[in-house]
Amino acid sequence: MMKNLTLLSSLALFSTSAFSADTDMQAQIDALNAKIEKMEKINAYQNKQISKVNQQSANDNIKWEIDYRAAYENLNYKYRDDAKTASGADDTANAGKTYSNPALLTSRLWLGMAASPFEGLTFHGQLAVYGYWGSENTANEDKSWRGSSRPHDLTVRFREGNFVYKFGNDWAVPMAFSVGRRPASMGFLANHRSGDAKPNSPLAHITNMEVDAAMVMFDFADTLLPGSYLKVVYGRAHDPVSMDAGSAKGTTPYIDPEDVATDDAAVDFLVLPISIYNNGQSNLMAQYAMILNSKGTNIEGATPIKKAGAGTTHMGALSYQLDGLNEDIDFLDSSTLFASIAATKTDPDSGYEMLGSTKSETGYSFWAGFLFPDMMTDGGRFGLEYNWGSKYWTPMTWAEDTVIGSKIATRGSAYEGYWNIPIEGKNLSAQLRYTYIDYNYRANTTCYWDDPADKNLDSAQDLRLYVRYQY
Numbered sequence: 001m002m003k004n005l006t007l008l009s010s011l012a013l014f015s016t017s018a019f020s021a022d023t024d025m026q027a028q029i030d031a032l033n034a035k036i037e038k039m040e041k042i043n044a045y046q047n048k049q050i051s052k053v054n055q056q057s058a059n060d061n062i063k064w065e066i067d068y069r070a071a072y073e074n075l076n077y078k079y080r081d082d083a084k085t086a087s088g089a090d091d092t093a094n095a096g097k098t099y100s101n102p103a104l105l106t107s108r109l110w111l112g113m114a115a116s117p118f119e120g121l122t123f124h125g126q127l128a129v130y131g132y133w134g135s136e137n138t139a140n141e142d143k144s145w146r147g148s149s150r151p152h153d154l155t156v157r158f159r160e161g162n163f164v165y166k167f168g169n170d171w172a173v174p175m176a177f178s179v180g181r182r183p184a185s186m187g188f189l190a191n192h193r194s195g196d197a198k199p200n201s202p203l204a205h206i207t208n209m210e211v212d213a214a215m216v217m218f219d220f221a222d223t224l225l226p227g228s229y230l231k232v233v234y235g236r237a238h239d240p241v242s243m244d245a246g247s248a249k250g251t252t253p254y255i256d257p258e259d260v261a262t263d264d265a266a267v268d269f270l271v272l273p274i275s276i277y278n279n280g281q282s283n284l285m286a287q288y289a290m291i292l293n294s295k296g297t298n299i300e301g302a303t304p305i306k307k308a309g310a311g312t313t314h315m316g317a318l319s320y321q322l323d324g325l326n327e328d329i330d331f332l333d334s335s336t337l338f339a340s341i342a343a344t345k346t347d348p349d350s351g352y353e354m355l356g357s358t359k360s361e362t363g364y365s366f367w368a369g370f371l372f373p374d375m376m377t378d379g380g381r382f383g384l385e386y387n388w389g390s391k392y393w394t395p396m397t398w399a400e401d402t403v404i405g406s407k408i409a410t411r412g413s414a415y416e417g418y419w420n421i422p423i424e425g426k427n428l429s430a431q432l433r434y435t436y437i438d439y440n441y442r443a444n445t446t447c448y449w450d451d452p453a454d455k456n457l458d459s460a461q462d463l464r465l466y467v468r469y470q471y
Helices: 002-061
Strands: 063-078 100-117 121-132 158-165 174-181 211-218 229-238 267-278 280-296 305-323 336-348 361-373 382-391 412-424 428-439 459-470
Touching: 280 336
Parallel strands: none
Antiparallel strands: 063 100, 063 459, 100 121, 121 158, 158 174, 174 211, 211 229, 229 267, 267 280, 280 305, 305 336, 336 361, 361 382, 382 412, 412 428, 428 459
16 A cells, blocks of 8 residues: 555656646747747848848949950051042042051940939940040040040040830830930940940941930830830931030020031931840841931032931841750850841932932842850850941941941941950950951941942951950
8 A cells, every 4th residue: 555655656746747847848948939039020120121221222322334445456458549539539649559557556444334223213324435555635526426436535435324214014015215325336246246245225237326315115025926125216316516506605505507508417317126036046136227317418509518418318127146056066056147138228308419329329238147166265256257238338337346447337348257255254355356348339437428439448457356354
């Protein structure tokens, strides 16, 4: 009996101790859970505050970009034996002669800026300096649409500056609106030869110049074909208002008085870049452009007046690019093939000439290229390109794509080969490029007031080596 009582007492004591231990442990667990829950609330609050700070910091600051390029160029020009001047007379001073510069050294700096105060609204700007070694800050009055695209002095120029506002994301056709100086050079297809992974907005075959314009974009990617969109761009390429004509002087500032001596006029344009289809491998684009008051020659007076507002120009292009020719072969899978056809048509007003003709003249052009891995570097590629243009071919490409002139605007044939070399990722790269232009007609450098039949250059060539830093 005593043994049983002792056993029962022991069991009771053990049970009580165990219950007490369980109770204490549960209390500790509850307390720990309460502390964890409190810490989670504190962390959530802190993360929320940090997110607000980061967002505010990002919205209140501008992101800067640096694109610096130093280049060596070897230039050569050869004049025809029967070279003509712009007036059509025999160019006895240059006929049959050759000119060269064995070492043109240039530096180009693009300083980019971007800001986005909230989703859907962005700003992008770019300042440019493009000079040759040994140049000075002289007053160079080159046109703004090519001032930062060929070497001049060390003046800082306004190259790009525009905002983009996207809206209607829940619409069947989302839209975007933009105003400012457009990123209209180094466009589709020209980005390869310039060493850029992505092209800017327009088709470089007919548009390669900085312009000021307003743009409305309609995104049809979800309603029509993948990657399809339409942009409607209207802007001004030239305004005759100048300091001497009263832009900031006289009793009627910024009013352009009628000047019979120059017959000048504002040059406005309408451009419709169209992405027809883009699935990431196949990219088909088109573009139409119309230029109002295109420059030409007024032939009604006793003395012809050049650079006059002479008529209208129409332009069109269809460009296709294929990335990855065969996914089963590494070499072809990393290759790119592109081809583009384009046409320009002048329509001079009565009493005016464009391209030396009072009639409507049509020019044609073809452009093709092939890029493939160099098999020596990680990401390096060779590129081969060919351009051909007819007698009256005249695109909007006055921002020279080479220092010897625009090879895209060539009336004749242009042959080009280049090697894009990555040195340190995307930050440091180099390029070796050779361009040879064989002219069949006058070099295309003066808009619409020279006659292509007045041939001058026979050929031009440019050998270039550059090193480029981007951040």
